[in-house]
Every structure is written in structure tokens, then in C-alpha cells.
Amino acid sequence: MKRRRTTLLAITALLAAALTALPTGSAQAEEVEQVKNGTFDTTTAPWWTSSNVTAGLTDGRLCAEVPGGTTNRWDAAVGQNDITLVKGESYRFSFSASGTPQGKILRAIVGLSVAPYDTWFEVSPQLNVAGDSYSYTFTSPVDTAQAQVGFQLGGSADPFTFCMDEVSLLGGVPPEVYEPDTGPRVRVNQVAYLPAGPKNATLVTDATTKLPWQLKNASGAVVAHGRTTPRGLDASSGQNVHSIDFGSYRKRGAGLTLVVDGETSRPFDIDASAYERLRLDSLKYYYTQRSGIGISDDLRPGYGRAAGHLNIAPNKGDDDVPCQPGVCDYTLDVTGGWYDAGDHGKYVVNGGISTWEVLSTYERALYARTGQAGKLGDGSLDIPESGNRVPDLLDEVRWELEFLLKMQVPDGKLLAGMAHHKIHDEQWTGLPLMPGDDPQKRELHPPSTAATLNLAATAAQAARLYRPYDRAFAAKTLDAARTAWAAARQHPELHASESDGIGGGAYADNNATDEFYWAAAQLYLTTGEKEFADFVLDSPVHTADIFKPIGFDWARTAAAGRLDLATVPNRLPGRDKIRQSVIKGADRYLATLKAHPYGMPYAPDNNLYDWGSNHQILNNAVVIATAYDITGASKYREGALQSMDYIFGRNALNISYVTGYGEVDARNQHSRWYAHQLDPDLPNPPAGTLAGGPNSSIQDPYAQSKLQGCVGQFCYIDDIQSWSTNEHTINWNAALARMASFVADQI
Secondary structure, three states, rough: OOOOOOOOOOOOOOOOOOOOOOOOEEOOOOOOOOOOOOOOOOOOOOEEEEEOOEEEOOOOOEEEEEOOOOOOOOOOOEEEEEEEEOOOOEEEEEEEEEEEEEEEEEEEEEOOOOOOEEEEEEOOOOOOOOOEEEEEEEOOOOOEEEEEEEEEOOOOOEEEEEEEEEEEEEEOOOOOOOOOOOOEEEEEOEEEEEEOOOOOOEOOOOOOOOOOOEEEEOOOOEEEEEEEEEEEEEOOOEEEEEEEOOOOOOOOEEEEEEOOOOOOOEEEEOOOHHHHHHHHHHHHHHHHHOOOEOOOOOOOOOOEEOOOOOOOOOOOOOEEEEEEOOOOOOOOOOOOOOOOOOOOOEOOOOHHHHHHHHHHHHHHHHHHHOOOOHHHOOOOOOOOOOOOOOOOOHHHHHHHHHHHHHHHHHOOOOOOEEEEEEEEEEOOOOOOOHHHHHOOOOOEEOEEEHHHHHHHHHHHHHHHHHHOOOOHHHHHHHHHHHHHHHHHHOOOOOOOOOOOOOOOOOOOOOOOOOHHHHHHHHHHHHHHHHOHHHHHOOOOOOOOOOOOOOOOEEEHHHHHHHHHHHHHOOOOOHHHHHHHHHHHHHHHHHHHHHOOOOOOOOOOHHHOOOOOOHHHHHHHHHHHHHHHHHHHOOHHHHHHHHHHHHOOOEEEEEEOEEEOOOEEEEOEEEEEOOOOOOOOOOOOOOOEEEOOOOOOOOOHHHHHHHHOOOOOOOHHOOOOOOOOOOOOOOHHHHHHHHHHHHHOOOO
């Protein structure tokens, strides 16, 4: 399966490739202490310190003087090596620690003491002067006698004193049972249902017969009632559930609740206004993701920050970036663009699908029966370019497009016209780290066919959308698209390496057939030229069944061509069949939604939720919404609207996965600068930020320590350290923006 391969938070130089889910624990073993001298009664031996740290005994604790001015967590450390771990055995890692002055960040790890320095468990608590006790349980994925317990203390601008005591790594303990607080058993869309739209909820209950439910307004008066529909066991959650349909109630209201089986749901509204806000919030997200520009606190209160990667110390900067050793003999100015996710990398393949989906949000508004392009006009997003008579959405996307154009190999160079796959730090950095404080060397990674076709597709799409506002820029993008297309045709199998995941995600994809189809489709839609029409019609992708249970994303881009061929005006022969294929795909997703007790168009094989499952749900909903745009059939409108309920709380965890929306919302997404959980002086992600969502592979150590044996929807934890379940990314938010705009148009 093609997916982003990510490993984060290196100890010294790197981490190995992403960890797989851990095995289940072995039979209960005798509890054995693995740490020597964790109480520091008479000595600090055998604990070591890095050369810049001075440590000694103070009141029966190990206290260390940590220098300021270091960059990475691992630049100053205390640790103990030669610790034995047994694969499949559970361990309790516990310690007490303090930091003076207040508020310093500690990274405590259990990992490999020699290269490649794998990390098997990590936490990053904030220290206080009085001290706290910490205890965590995890399961070892390896047999080794070369493990390490480490306390990494670097990254502080100022010196501080760190003290620790009662350090223990106890083997043979029972695995920790993590039980998330899921609140009331009635699961609703905590944000809003549309007055003229479906209204569904899910009840978790052992009851096997119908139960009475009541809909109450904010005053507690019953305004509707009915009976539940038993659905039996939901395989995606392991719960016995009932469905509740209260769609016949169509009056607007705020603070409504559902009461059933002795439970009262979290409050919700029946109103469309929340989606008008979300349409804008989900797009405003991109401004604070910008690289190479200071973020104005006046425009985004609480999110102002210095520009990142402009060759202002300590940045190495993006205006003169070399390639990885041996890749090229030139440097490029690749300033600008959007930071991809919670790291400081910029990736053409993920930037491409994000650019397409945000631009398609605007293009849909131009052509769809319910589209309202004026809602995305100049001044709508409050960005620096507002007031220039260009729709703000186009201004925002241009910031990314200009970067994508800069990633093209210059004329006269080897592989001229191709696009470099990505640019990011030479090594992984720790959390938190503001973009302007990133000290790492930046590198261009080799060109790839997929990146080149992403550039061709998005630049071609841009040419037709920017032409009414800036003919010169439109001509520039079309020329770049043609050049990229020709280069990709010359180099059709230049694929990114699976192993190129140090300092940034690999984004490996060894099949560019779908990207060729997508790029040809966009070039045809913009130019109408026979060359591109013929390529589309001859491509095996054109008639393939592309609307699978796991739909489109950065590595599966055929739908980015098919959906636009179906909806953007064109004269391609056989267009009716294209539109019918979209409708057929929507019917499949609609059938999945109707069969699912939680009402979503997503049911992956064996309920193994994919990385970024939330955006997969939204992209499947995009197909349903497109079928409505094509046909006007109400069943597609209702299916697209109902798909949003899962994202906003009608799910097993009873959480809204969008920051700032719903009574209980995700707000600790993995990020180096939206890092309030680690540093109270930093913000949570801005309102309208989508969390990745349940991921059955739980690749990160923190999720592995909490979610062993999780079932489908429960493979998620709202913690900044869980990069495999709780990151945010520009392509995931693009799916949210696309659907939020669709829903906002259904008034």
C-alpha cells in the first residue's frame, strides 16, 4: 500500500524506518528491575552525562546543570546503557523529575544505545520546580542487551537545573489497559446538522430491542421523539450499537441534546452557520502553514511568528539549497510554500494533491449547481494579499504554487524540467521547534516522476483558474506544466526511494500511471489539445475502477483527473461514461455509509484504518458530493452531509476531530509549533485543523504504549507525541475544506 512513510524525533543522527505495530505481550513474567541505581542513595554511577552536562548528588537525587544555547533535545543528556529488553514483554518506565526555572521540556526515552538509535518509547513532559512523578507502560518490540534509558535535556535557550530520582524500568508488569474517556453513549455530530438535511446519531448499548429516544431543546423541552434501530455489533469499534434518525425535525436551534437509554448526548445545533465558519477556518489554516514569511498576529491573533527558513540565523534557509550529496551540482531558491505537516519539510507530491483539492474547492464553486464562488472571494480569508481584487483562495494557493514551480530542475541541467521530490532538514528535529529556530541544513532530494507530474497537473489547473486575474502568471504555469509533462514522458519510472525517510517523510510511490492520467487530464481541460485528450482516452486508468474502499490521496491521484473531467466543462469524447463512473463510485460509498452503524462511507478491509483515515472518509464523501453536483439527486446530497457526522463526534471515541469545533475536540495534533501541550507559551492548532484520525498501524512509540490491540476507531489518541494517529497535514485539511465548502453551500 502506498502511504507516507514517516519516522520522527531522532536521538542523535537518525531513526530507523517507521516502527510497525508491536506484538502482543508474552505471558506474565516475574517483575524484574532493569535500571541500576535509580534511587541515587550514595552515587550517580552507572549513569552517564553528555560532555556539556555536569551532574552530581543533591539530597539523594541526581541533579544536572544543563547549558543553554543548544538546539536539539539530544544535545544535552543523562542516561544509562546496557539495559536488557525482551521482545513482547511489558515494562513500566517511571521516574520523578523537576526543572528550575519552571517550564523546561524533558524528552525521556527508552531506545537503542547504538546506531541506528531506534526509539521504542518516549514522552516529553514539561517540568516544574516542585517536581512530578511519571509512570508509563509499554511493550518492547525487540530482544536486546543494548537498550538505553535516556533523559534528553537540550533545546533550551537558557541554562537550567534538572533533577531526577526513583528511576525505574520494571519488566514483567501487566500491560497497561488504556481506556479513553468516551463520554455519553449517545454519539452525535457535536457541531451542527443542517435544518434541511439528514440527522443521525449512534447509541452504544447492550440492548437488543428498540429503545425510546427524545430530542430536547436548550430549555429541556422535548421537541421530537421516536425509537432507535438496533444494528448489532459494529466491527469497526467492537461495540453493540443502535441508530437514531431524527431527520424529520427541521427547526433551527442551538444547544439541543438527544436523550436515550439513560444517557444525554453532548449538545449540538441545527443550523448551517457553523459550516460557513468552517469553510473559512479550514482554508485559513494554510496561512499559518506558510514558509518564508512572518505570520501576522494581527491577522491570526495568537499565531504570529517570525518567518522560517530565510537564511536568518539559526536557519540555514531555503533560498540557496543544495541537493543531497551526489544528486546535483546546483542550488535552488525554494523559498515559500506551505510546511507540509507538523515538521518543516515541503513535499511536491503532497503539495500537489493539496493544491489540486483546494483549487478544486474554488472550481467547484464556479460550476456546481449550488456553488457560491463569491464566498471565497477577495477579503474572505484575511490574508496579506486581501484587497488585491483576486479571490483570497487563489492568493493563498499561489503561495504554494510559486514554491512548486521553484522545485523544477533548471534548463541545461541533468533531468531538466523534472521536479525535485522534496526539500527538508538533513536530520529529524525534536518538538517543539519554531520554523525560525530550525538550525538544520536543508537539502533537495532527487527528482521523481511523481513529483514532476504533480507539478504538471497543478500548474495546468492553475493556468485556467488564474488567467482572469493574472495572464502572465497563468502563462508561466502552463509553460511549466508543458515542460514537466515532456520531462516526465522522457523519464517515466524515476521513483522516490522508500528508504529516503531521514529528516522528512519518504512519500515513496513506485507507480506513476495515475499521476500521468491526472496530469494529462488537467492539461487537456486547460488547453483542449488532442495530444492530451488522446493520452487520457488511451490510459488504462481512464476506464479502471478507481473508487476503492480507500479512495484517493497523494499516492492515488486518478480521481483528481476523473472528477474534474466529469465536472469541469470540456468536450472529451465519452464524457457521459466518465460521469457515470463517478456516480457508480458514489453509489458504492453510499452503500457503505448506509450499512455502517456510524454512518460513514469508509469500511477498509478487516477494519484496518489507514494513516490519515479521517481524510479518506472526507475524500470518499467528495465523490458522493460530486455525484450530487452531476445528478442533483437528493440521496447523494444526504450522503455527503451525513459523512461529516463522524468527523464531528458521531464516532466511537465521541470526539470532534477538528480543532475548535464541538464540545470535545482534538487539539494536541503533532506539530513543532502548534505545541501548547509541551509549551504553554505556544498555541494549539488553529480552529479548523483536522487530526489524522485512527490508524490501525500505530507506528509511533507513544501510540504503541497506549493502544495495543486497538480495534479500528479506537486506534487514536489526542496527544502531540502520536504522530501516526494525530498529525495534521496540508492534504488532510484540503479534504476538510472541500467538504466544508460543499456543506456550506447546501443552505
